[in-house]
Amino acid sequence: MTPAPPVDERVGSPRLLDRLVLRPEIGALLGALLVFVFFSAVTERFLSTGGVATWLDDASTLGIMAVAVALLMIGGEFDLSAGVMTASSALVTAILATRLGWNVWLALLASLVFALAVGALNGWLVMRTGLPSFIVTLGTFLALQGLNLGVTRLVTGTVQVSGMRSAEGYSSAGYLFASTFTLGGTSFYVSIVWWILFTVIAATVLVRTRFGNWIFAVGGSALSSRAVGVPVVRTKILLFMTTAGAAWLVGSINILRFTSVQANQGIGLEFQFIIAAVIGGCLLTGGFGSAVGAAIGALIFGMARQGIVYANWNSDWFQLFLGVMLLAAVLVNNALRRRAERARR
């Protein structure tokens, strides 16, 4: 737009507002601002550096998953197994490192391969059968849940795996995934850096690369995409693998920070990921959304969850807040979509 293209008389100047409305993350940004201002005013600890470190940390692991799930949703699919997958990959790492005595790095590599394989299986099943990903990944969700409990009990006799601290290579791996850094006298978890890094990479891939273009295309209309030569199957399988890979990252952050993992961990989180992505502007029907928006959606989550604690309210209110937030986001998104899809025949 820089070298002043010939001005069309049909393009008026109030298009700035139209442009903003077409940005999927704009609603989430306003919501985040609102939540931020509210809790800053209501509580004192919210704005303290310690407070900021806490709600950023709360948002970080959720944010990594929300961004990955957002990419998948823009590509037109769901992954209900994403929450349990964070536990599964952590369990694989922990069992290999503590029971079989593997080096932590080797165990991490093995659990990454495991996660990517499950992701590829999800994608392959969805593409092969043509069934809704909702039902296919509900299957893998249940299967992984059973596997987590069954295998853990078989190996350890309990429902948790612990003792990561004594495993070989723990300190170096922990440094990468679960250390803290000091900024302005307060220590922040490194997971916040992972979250920001992951969001930047995802946002760049989404809007600046061919693969990103294909994500929008396969979610917007898989048949049209196929007709112009977009590799639909490959794109979608890679998206499922990305989600599983992100679950591995979050699982690794968790296992190295807490040094133990419960076999029933992660259940129910999959809906939080989807909610954060929707609050961030993703359409449930695919083809529209934003990685940055999903990260902001997770930020709203973290701020509200911790803000409610700081305000000394009962945490029951969090669910109410969540429900209202989700409904508002869906209504806004729906209006946006209608605007974008409005056809003049």
Place this chain on the structure above:
Amino acid sequence: MSSSLLEVRGIGKTYGSVIALKDVSTVVNAGEVTCVLGDNGAGKSTLIKVLAGVHRHDAGEFLVDGSPVRFSSPREALDRGIATVYQDLAVVPLMSVWRNFFLGSEPTVGFGPFRFIDRRKGRSVTRTALAGMGIDLRDVEQPVGTLSGGERQCVAIARAVHFGAKVLILDEPTAALGVKQAGVVLKYVAQARDRGLGVVLITHNPHHAYPVGDRFLLLKRGRALGTYEKSQISLEELTRQMAGGAELEALAHELRGVEGDGGVGG
């Protein structure tokens, strides 16, 4: 005959026990429009799906530039210069005009993991290519969904022309459009033809086919009812063959609308 871009000889396709297409032959030459006409269920879709590489024929011969082919994917057909524009599947509505224009063939800058879409080039090339086809768009950054049905078809046609298609297959490009919009689309079909492309125009409306067509293949219940050069058949005869004389009055009305209008709609 050797100069034909596309030729099918006695082509056939069955789905299980259903004979969708049997013994159909036609040619597509450069700078000519071959119209495929037929009512619903006549086998039009099956024929174009074979031509576009979506399905494989199981009888007869399919020749591209004189050599027999069996495509296993639409990509393969595209690589041979056969582009297909589907009625409702032409574009992704939520994506911008220029992203749609370059979908599947995005221009990039950089290398390795730093290969990014060249957005400036994408926008400017799209604007130029559309202008070259006489399509005047307000803003290539707007979602395609905000365009009219006719404009969407035009974007898809311009895309195929830009990416060097030799054969353009149009599946019912005018079916969902009003009379005026249909006229606009037919104008671009003629423009693609004048640029030397071979065009396959699928329609069930002889009044849309006749003004731009050079050759007419009539299908009925999966078989060829006849192939006519334009000089061999009048519009009245074509319509009679198609509709069996019915609905003539209603269609004649629509014809007047198409021929009398050449302006840009919307």
